[in-house]
Amino acid sequence: SQQGEEDPQALSIQEGENATMNCSYKTSINNLQWYRQNSGRGLVHLILIRSNEREKHSGRLRVTLDTSKKSSSLLITASRAADTASYFCATVSQGGSEKLVFGKGMKLTVNP
Amino acid sequence: EPEVTQTPSHQVTQMGQEVILRCVPISNHLYFYWYRQILGQKVEFLVSFYNNEISEKSEIFDDQFSVERPDGSNFTLKIRSTKLEDSAMYFCASSVRPSTYNEQFFGPGTRLTVL
Numbered sequence: 129s130q131q132g133e134e135d136p137q138a139l140s141i142q143e144g145e146n147a148t149m150n151c152s153y154k155t156s157i158n159n160l161q162w163y164r165q166n167s168g169r170g171l172v173h174l175i176l177i178r179s180n181e182r183e184k185h186s187g188r189l190r191v192t193l194d195t196s197k198k199s200s201s202l203l204i205t206a207s208r209a210a211d212t213a214s215y216f217c218a219t220v221s222q223g224g225s226e227k228l229v230f231g232k233g234m235k236l237t238v239n240p
Numbered sequence: 241e242p243e244v245t246q247t248p249s250h251q252v253t254q255m256g257q258e259v260i261l262r263c264v265p266i267s268n269h270l271y272f273y274w275y276r277q278i279l280g281q282k283v284e285f286l287v288s289f290y291n292n293e294i295s296e297k298s299e300i301f302d303d304q305f306s307v308e309r310p311d312g313s314n315f316t317l318k319i320r321s322t323k324l325e326d327s328a329m330y331f332c333a334s335s336v337r338p339s340t341y342n343e344q345f346f347g348p349g350t351r352l353t354v355l
Contacts, residue, residue, distance in 0.1 A: 158340045170331060170348040171283070216283065226271065226339040227285035227296055 134234040151217030244347035263332030
């Protein structure tokens with residue numbers, strides 16, 4: 129299967145609710161990054177978590193990383209309609225490669 | 241806030257034609273990348289570029305593709321003879337240090353349509 133698979137693939141919630149997205153990967157990583165993409169637009173970097181980190185916060189975002197399970201989660205608290213977008217996890221593997229390996233992404237819809 | 245820019249935003253071309261996609265990375269960044277996203281699919285790495293040479297490329301980046309940094313600001317992707325399957329959104333990205341340390345900043349993309 130593919131590196132960086134998000135779960136669920138689509139999520140629809142009400143404004144104010146929390147949204148949790150999960151990502152699984154296969155290889156040993158150097159770091160894992162989360163990006164957001166509004167429809168038809170570019171990718172916006174949200175947060176980077178290194179392999180030796182377990183949790184990271186940025187505003188309403190909380191990312192966890194479990195290297196033993198090769199998984200990460202992105203939590204968006206108190207969601208807003210403006211959070212409606214596709215969210216991607218991307219990994220940088222150990223071994224010197226600089227490429228980001230993206231998952232298929234998850235479509236989040238926040239209903240007002 | 242500095243950002244990566246790309247031109248054009250949309251390019252339509254005939255199969256077999258050459259296209260050049262242009263990017264202006266963030267000015268103090270040293271590492272440059274191209275990715276593409278076929279409609280409805282995941283973002284795929286094409287090539288990374290540092291110190292005026294390709295540092296890594298994917299299987300997609302065959303002899304039909306080339307990259308260049310012709311001056312101190314632009315970073316270009318050339319597709320010599322476009323195919324229908326080259327239709328995709330192409331993203332340029334840059335970073336100040338390698339991805340092992342820092343995030344990549346992406347441009348808004350160029351939508352390439354090959355007819």
